[in-house]
Amino acid sequence: MQWFQKLLQGTPELALFLCLAAGYAIGRVKVWKLSLGGIAGTLIVAILVGMAGKVTLNDQVKNIAFALFIFTLGYLSGPSFFASLNRRSLRYGVFTVIEVVSLLAITAVSVLLLNLDAGTAAGLMGGGATESAVVGTSTDAIARLDLPPDQIQTLQANVGTAYSISYICGLITIVLLTSQIAPAVMRIDLRTEAQRLWAKIGGGAEDPGQATALPDLVGRAHTVTVADGSTVAAVEGSLGPHATVERVVRDGKRVDFAPGTRLRAGDVLVLIGRRDPMIHAEELIGPEVAAHGMDFDLDVEQVLLTTKAAQGLTLGDLKKHVPPDAHGVYLTGVARMDHQLPLRDGTELHTGDVVRLTGAKSDVRTYAGKVGFLLNTSVKADFVFISLGVTLGFLIGKIEVPLGAVPLSLGTGGGCLLSGLLFGWLRAKHPTFGQYDPAAASVIKDLGLATFICAVGLTSGPQAVQLIEKFGVALPIAGVLMTLIPACVSLTVAWKLMKLPAPLALGSVAGQQCSTPAITAVQGIAGNATPLMSYTIVYALSNVVLPLLGPIVVAMSRSLG
Structure with a gap:
């Protein structure tokens, strides 16, 4: 030796x-x-x-x-x-x-x-x-x-x-x-x-160990039958605050829409939202269909909370402050010092926390500017x-x-x-x-x-x-x-x-x-x-x-x- x-x-x-x-x-x-x-x-x-x-x-x-x-x-x-x-x-x-x-x-x-x-x-x-x-x-x-x-x-x-x-x-x-x-x-x-x-700070009995098999944020496509003649805003209102219409497809083509756009029988709506409200989408809109050719990627961004955005707020408060032009944004994670915190309404936020936002790209970027600073993940x-x-x-x-x-x-x-x-x-x-x-x-x-x-x-x-x-x-x-x-x-x-x-x-x-x-x-x-x-x-x-x-x-x- x-x-x-x-x-x-x-x-x-x-x-x-x-x-x-x-x-x-x-x-x-x-x-x-x-x-x-x-x-x-x-x-x-x-x-x-x-x-x-x-x-x-x-x-x-x-x-x-x-x-x-x-x-x-x-x-x-x-x-x-x-x-x-x-x-x-x-x-x-x-x-x-x-x-x-x-x-x-x-x-x-x-x-x-x-x-x-x-x-x-x-x-x-x-x-x-x-x-x-x-x-x-x-x-x-x-x-x-x-x-x-x-x-x-x-x-x-x-x-x-x-x-x-x-x-x-x-x-x-x-x-x-x-x-x-x-x-x-x-x-x-x-x-x-x-x-x-867990229930006290946000309600529900969600088991975080099931997050992979049963993701909380899901996408669905439904053909309009029951909702014929209803507006997009009315459909979103019936689904609740945690589900949004992201696309309207009519006669096989994607059409521009606004909250007041009236839906016709046969339209296909692409929805994004939490799992719970999506369960009732079929009875409120119409039958679910396969989303062939209608699928699209959601943007996932990390946002650093600044002092003004985070001070004194809970996660539930932050959810309520979603601006009208970014209604399709969902909070899908919050971390502090590299520890993932409970994603519940009662979780208190601090300056320097990092929240994960998921949604359409333009909506996510709009919301990010309201609550903090969008992190550039390419800069290490x-x-x-x-x-x-x-x-x-x-x-x-x-x-x-x-x-x-x-x-x-x-x-x-x-x-x-x-x-x-x-x-x-x-x-x-x-x-x-x-x-x-x-x-x-x-x-x-x-x-x-x-x-x-x-x-x-x-x-x-x-x-x-x-x-x-x-x-x-x-x-x-x-x-x-x-x-x-x-x-x-x-x-x-x-x-x-x-x-x-x-x-x-x-x-x-x-x-x-x-x-x-x-x-x-x-x-x-x-x-x-x-x-x-x-x-x-x-x-x-x-x-x-x-x-x-x-x-x-x-x-x-x-x-x-």
Whole structure:
């Protein structure tokens, strides 16, 4: 194995991609309903590779990767973060407050009882909170300590090792608690509670799992018999607000029509609408026929909601504001921070949400201009905007404010996070520039974090065994408590004090941990997307606040040690 060891030491870029491949492969392995995910898998593999031989990645590579990750995180969170700072959403901020206060208190107790160093304390806190960004902000803070280089390297290595141990414990704890233990303790059937809430926010018993087999938006063609002599407007009125006449074919030819156009027996109407009103089309218009030669494509567009269009509106409100010249437009999806929200009338909208509109091309474009900005899907990333944002983040991170003899600064992590928040908010306010496609942003974010985590893991390898031998089972136990205590406190507040419905209570707890595996498990048991309604709000707040705890924990543990 010596030749392979020398190969990795001589070409660390090879070690990087081997760790990414093996880490993401391990991260996909499921035990019951749990999987580590690619980031944690990469960290574990990198630590093992680091144990086998000294392999290091260039510091500039590590810093660039982390800057891209943390800026993108801020960019994606920015619109939702600022939109959540209102009276209706800000009440969910109590869960982020509980998370922050609990994490700092438990970390302080752990430092005092176990005599943890700054690196181990920060890694323990980050893993218990299942927030990978803490690894970056804390190692960045450690690098600025007035210590010898070898001590700094040891502390930074301890961050990665403690994080990996605590993360595994925290992940298992939060998934089991939110999806299994909490519903049992609350004595509820989560699926029943979710169905009740689903009906409350929009009515109906639609099962989103049937969306592919039974699409909600359908097209039909009917020959006019019963509706002979009626106007187009009268037919649409009888069908209800969720169905429209898109074409009139007379004697085999398409004819222009207006709301007052009178229909004749034998005309063929091409209808577009929701499934429910279409069921009655035959008795209101005439028999359904095959639409040979009359089929046409509907336009599907993604629209970014702007402040004026989204502020204080629900999805039902948005549906009511369809302009008369775009009556054939249907809302077929709404996403926030790449999470699909319930397509129900009661779903609250935020600035920066993306709605999917379906309908005739001209109608969709007319409606899009009324509610927001039509996204150009051919543009994946505005690199001018992104590069300026990262540059600003680096500059902000270099600002130092003296506090006595200690110079305080945000560092690369805090600086790029703040610039990302600012640029994401600017994009939502002025969507004509700065496009960053969610799919492209997700790739950059994940690759940046995975590369940074790999660099930390490779450095952590040599000290990992020593750290584990020193603290033994104390770190896993502390990791479980770091997750369990704030989650239980928040669950009690949500269920007993705030009287939130169970899906929203559990979604809030998963959101304060920024835990995608937890919300996935909760949503799977709930059977619909109702837990996401609270998860996305709390996630947006915690995703911004938790990374900033890294430097705080480093400073706190130094003062307590």
